[in-house]
Amino acid sequence: SQTIHQWPATLVQPVGSPLSLECTVEGTSNPNLYWYRQAAGRGLQLLFYSVGIGQISSEVPQNLSASRPQDRQFILSSKKLLLSDSGFYLCAWRASDYSYNEQFFGPGTRLTVL
């Protein structure tokens, strides 16, 4: 069966510090991968998605970036965090062979920027 991991679960970072969040998927190959952010009390905002290694599509211009160094690894980064980067970050995957229609979400990382 497939599983998705995210870490860390919670993170408190000062403004201006760098960020690296990691997501890995097990039990599937060549998944579509996604990063979302959810600000407190708000809906999910799609940040990035990837259909293959090294292929990243950005949905929202901001100080975040994403990378996919391996087939089942998706990394969200920032060189300098802003207060507005605080939120709940969710990684998700979807089967690229369309065997499933739905996305599967990880447990999320709650980021607080102080």
Place this chain on the structure above:
Amino acid sequence: DAKTTQPTSMDCAEGRAANLPCNHSTISGNEYVYWYRQIHSQGPQYIIHGLKNNETNEMASLIITEDRKSSTLILPHATLRDTAVYYCIVRVARAYKYIFGTGTRLKVLA
């Protein structure tokens, strides 16, 4: 992707059916209706999807109007654990992007 409109919040008594509406008046012929829910501090969970016909699974039923401009998610016997934010999404089946709106916050009351 077509835009969806959902009520901000709803209450439902425990044991009763919860009927969550979604308006998607600009949906195109090849776009499916998907429903997800998000329990507090967790990632969203897939519930059900459909194109034209009504659908039912172990979690819920999806009723799509004949003109496909709106749909209703039905939780037949709501429990306290169904308290969550419910998202209605319309998208082409093989499209890469999922655009989540703000959803409906359902509160099931004891």
